[in-house]
Structures are given as structure tokens and as C-alpha cells.
Amino acid sequence: MFTIFPAILEAPVRESLLGRAIAERLLEVRIHDLRTWSTDHHRSVDDEAYGGGPGMVLKPEPIFAAVESLDPDRGRVLLLSPAGRRLEQSLVRELAGEEHLTLVCGRYEGVDERVIEGLPAEEVSIGDYVLAGGEVPALVVIEAVTRLIPGVIGKEESHERDSFAEPGMLDHPHFTRPAVFRGMAVPEVLRSGDHGAVERWRREAAREKTFRNRPDLAG
Ligand code: SAM
Secondary structure (H helix, E strand, C coil), X not given: CEECCHHHHHCHHHCHHHHHHHHCCCCCCCCEEHHHHCCCCCCCCEEECCCCCCCEEECHHHHHHHHHCCCCCCCXXXXXXXXXXXXXXXXXXXXXXXXXEEEECCECCCECCHHHHHCCCEEEECCCXXXXXXXXXXXXXXXXXXXXXXXXXXXXXXXXCCCCCCCXXXXXXXXXXXXXXXXXXXXXXXXXXXXXXXXXXXXXXXXXXXXXXXHHHXX
């Protein structure tokens, strides 16, 4: 991962799922400060936009040098960008099959367009809104991909039934103890011990929830 704010990425990769996956050597994450590849004495990585405008643009030279320093292991190069292909579980599955991924985090007005055509880099968006930088989107990509690496998630927390595991279907509702909380009771069938009935209830509840929350998916 290349960023001008490595500290934003360092703590999250030490914790929880990502931290465990790294400790168990199921995943390796390298965070690089893009300024390492800056060639001037100010360590600058950005410059004014051609054509004018208030914001700065990340320069192509440090990004090309940084990504090329990984060769031959750069793998697919992803540039986080709100103008990119939207990240969905199908893309997450694709990326989880890759040996190496290189993520480039933009800042300010974005990144010189020649990075996209010249490296080349695939633009990936985490949704139709604009954040200040690509670091949080990069973490989103890494966490989603890491969950699909074999061995990262145990059987007790299987992702086979998660939302989107089956295209166009959300997960079913979940309940735990107590059986009644503030007058709201857990559906009787889930306490019946009848596995067939539980399975049928879950499928139907997942279908209803998908239709209610995401009619666009339900078609
Ligand atoms: N001018 C750009 C535009 O309108 O498309 C927005 C630049 S944004 C302020 C700065 C950086 O944040 C981007 O280069 C990108 O790396 C990251 N970013 C912001 N929103 C994002 C999103 N929804 N998905 C992925 N990256 C995003």
C-alpha cells in the first residue's frame, strides 16, 4: 500500500481480524510512505493542477517509482478513487484470488490521470461519496478480501452465509440470549431445535429482509 499518511493504516492492520491474519502468516501487508520516492529536497509528492483550480494533485513520478520498485511482484494495481469501479463482493472474490495486490491511496484533488493509463492502475471506489483520502477505502478493500482468505475465518464465523455470498441476497436476522428483551421475543422456531424449520425460517427471513432493505437487489 502506498500512502502519504502511513500512520492512518498502521494501527488498523495490527488489530482484530487483520492483526490475527498477519500474525498467522495468512496475509502480509506492507505500508509504504510515498514520500520515500520523492526526488526533491522538500519530499513533495503533489503539485498544482494544470488548467488551474484550488486543489493539489499527486504527481506521477513518485507513484510510478514506488509501484515499479515492487516488480516483479506488484500484482494488480488498484488506485482508490470515487470515480472507479464500485467495490462489490464479486470484485472482492476476484481480488481474494490474487497472490499480490498493490493499493495506491489518493489525497487532495486526486492523482495524475497518467497513473491510471501508464502503470496501469484500476480505479476502485468503495461507494458513491467522497472521502478525504484513499486510506480508509484501502482498509475496506483489505478487510473484505482478507475475510475470504482460507483459514482467516473459522467455521464458527463462516462467511458462506453472509450477505452477498449468494448473489442478490442479504444475510438473515440473528438473535442471541435473552429469549425476550424489552418485550421483544426471539422467533419461537429458532428455539425449537428443529434444524429443518430453522433453515426454512432463515431463508424466508433473508428473502424478506432483502426485499425490505434492498429492493434493488431483490429484482
Ligand atoms: N476529486 C476527486 C473526485 O471528485 O473524484 C476526489 C478526490 S478525494 C477528495 C481524495 C482521494 O480520496 C481520492 O484520490 C481517493 O484516493 C480517495 N477517495 C475518496 N472517496 C473515495 C471513494 N468513495 N472510494 C475510493 N477512494 C476514495
